[in-house]
Amino acid sequence: MAFSVVFHHDATDPLAVISAPPPNESSHERAAREEREIEAQRISDLIDDEIRAERAVRKKEENVVKILLLGQSESGKSTTLKNFRMRFARDRWIEERASWRAVILLNLVRSANTILDALSQEMDDVEQDGLDSAFKFDDYYRQYKVRLSPLQAVESNLKRLLGATEDIQPRKQISPTTIIPNGSQEFFVRSRSWRNFLQTTQGPDSESPRHFQQDLPTLLDSTDVIANGKDDIKTLWRDSHIQAMLWKRKTRLEDSAGFFLDSIDRLSVRDYEPTDEDVLRARLRTLDIQEHELIVDDETDAPKWKIFDVGGSRTQRHAWLPYFDQVNAVIFLAPISCFDERLLEDPRVNRLEDSFILWKAICSSKLLSRTILILFLNKMDILEQKIRHGVMVKRFLPSYGDRPNETNDVVKYLRQKFKDTVRYCSPEPRVCHIYPTSVIDTKNMSVTLISVRDGILREHLKRADLF
Ligand SMILES: Nc1nc2c(ncn2[C@@H]2O[C@H](COP(=O)(O)OP(=O)(O)OP(=O)(O)O)[C@@H](O)[C@H]2O)c(=O)[nH]1
Numbered sequence: 001m002a003f004s005v006v007f008h009h010d011a012t013d014p015l016a017v018i019s020a021p022p023p024n025e026s027s028h029e030r031a032a033r034e035e036r037e038i039e040a041q042r043i044s045d046l047i048d049d050e051i052r053a054e055r056a057v058r059k060k061e062e063n064v065v066k067i068l069l070l071g072q073s074e075s076g077k078s079t080t081l082k083n084f085r086m087r088f089a090r091d092r093w094i095e096e097r098a099s100w101r102a103v104i105l106l107n108l109v110r111s112a113n114t115i116l117d118a119l120s121q122e123m124d125d126v127e128q129d130g131l132d133s134a135f136k137f138d139d140y141y142r143q144y145k146v147r148l149s150p151l152q153a154v155e156s157n158l159k160r161l162l163g164a165t166e167d168i169q170p171r172k173q174i175s176p177t178t179i180i181p182n183g184s185q186e187f188f189v190r191s192r193s194w195r196n197f198l199q200t201t202q203g204p205d206s207e208s209p210r211h212f213q214q215d216l217p218t219l220l221d222s223t224d225v226i227a228n229g230k231d232d233i234k235t236l237w238r239d240s241h242i243q244a245m246l247w248k249r250k251t252r253l254e255d256s257a258g259f260f261l262d263s264i265d266r267l268s269v270r271d272y273e274p275t276d277e278d279v280l281r282a283r284l285r286t287l288d289i290q291e292h293e294l295i296v297d298d299e300t301d302a303p304k305w306k307i308f309d310v311g312g313s314r315t316q317r318h319a320w321l322p323y324f325d326q327v328n329a330v331i332f333l334a335p336i337s338c339f340d341e342r343l344l345e346d347p348r349v350n351r352l353e354d355s356f357i358l359w360k361a362i363c364s365s366k367l368l369s370r371t372i373l374i375l376f377l378n379k380m381d382i383l384e385q386k387i388r389h390g391v392m393v394k395r396f397l398p399s400y401g402d403r404p405n406e407t408n409d410v411v412k413y414l415r416q417k418f419k420d421t422v423r424y425c426s427p428e429p430r431v432c433h434i435y436p437t438s439v440i441d442t443k444n445m446s447v448t449l450i451s452v453r454d455g456i457l458r459e460h461l462k463r464a465d466l467f
């Protein structure tokens with residue numbers, strides 16, 4: 001009898017036996033069964049929808065390449081991000097460029113004030129110590145100090161405009177043989193207030209012209225004061241006694257101080273508009289994590305890129321860790337020109353040594369064991385300058401031994417050291433791409449970024465296939 005039921009259904013479909021209604025089913029039982037089936041179908045559809053939604057999110061996530069920029073403070077992380085934005089998000093970059101004017105003027109004025117502060121201290125010291133052999137900065141120099149005193153107010157006004165905060169770092173015992181951080185305190189702007197600033201200064205046609213108009217008088221007043229003092233600033237900056245005094249006192253000007261001081265004529269006009277290079281050179285210390293989304297390829301299904309820029313000073317590094325298991329690639333910046341410099345936040349520590357310690361920690365990290373590693377041996381231009389001026393690498397890096405004091409040899413030596421660390425410290429074998437860079441050199445960086453992009457994409461696709 002049961003067989004006759006089976007043959008009632010499609011004999012070619014074995015599932016038909018299971019899914020067939022029970023024999024002799026009453027109409028009551030049938031209604032209840034159908035209700036159960038409808039409910040089961042509803043739940044099944046719900047689960048399908050959830051799976052589909054999850055897959056869509058995962059697909060979207062998979063189609064985002066996440067890059068973390070790491071390295072000590074002033075290693076060039078934010079400048080690298082600017083290069084990415086300049087190259088791959090050009091429209092937005094141009095929109096924001098004008099808003100950097102306040103930061104650029106602040107960089108310039110701070111450098112001038114740092115020189116004036118060093119001059120004052122030198123005058124006080126020589127007066128107190130009565131050193132006959134020291135060069136006497138007499139009334140001739142005192143008049144510059146008086147004439148340029150309005151720059152203090154300009155610095156305060158620009159800081160207020162940017163919502164900047166002074167960074168108070170404790171001064172520590174310092175070695176007499178190394179360049180020590182003896183300049184004015186670094187300032188920083190929290191990313192939120194800086195973003196607000198950018199959003200409110202995008203020009204009279206933006207949505208917030210009122211704010212732009214509010215900021216303009218401060219910018220123009222600052223420009224006028226700088227224009228009034230520019231000849232004095234230039235004279236002081238070019239004075240060989242001042243240069244010798246800065247060197248002797250180990251006064252640390254920022255890397256771009258010379259660039260802005262040399263460009264003072266161009267920067268101190270009322271209709272000044274920042275160029276790409278000005279923005280790249282502008283120093284604004286990063287606090288918090290800044291996140292930028294870029295489209296680095298014209299193809300519609302190409303992944304989007306998310307780049308995370310972090311603060312590099314020691315007190316900021318705890319914030320890096322949560323990003324380690326989220327990112328596809330790390331670009332680590334090691335400023336190799338810093339072999340004779342000390343950390344601003346801890347002058348006992350050599351900056352190159354600090355970079356090595358960080359690099360070792362990154363290579364050893366289990367969380368990053370499958371992350372693509374890219375290393376920029378940065379500030380090549382400054383390394384070349386130092387070597388040209390006769391600074392001896394082995395004096396600061398005894399292990400360098402008697403190798404030639406030439407840029408190429410130094411780069412080769414350091415490259416091998418960083419490479420050895422990858423080899424010996426990585427939890428599993430990995431390839432690391434190493435590029436010598438000067439991230440302020442836009443032309444070369446454009447080529448480097450294309451190579452970095454292609455390398456990351458290739459690796460990203462390969463890994464997506466594997467896992
Ligand atoms: N000459 C030269 N200057 C550079 C180079 N890379 C960065 N700089 C300058 O060094 C300064 C610091 O660079 P940033 O990109 O702000 O450094 P950072 O790593 O973001 O620093 P934090 O935000 O403090 O962690 C800026 O004034 C840059 O213009 C380089 O290769 N050559």
Ligand SMILES: [Mg+2]
Pocket residue numbers: 077078079284285286309310311312
């Ligand atoms: Mg930064």
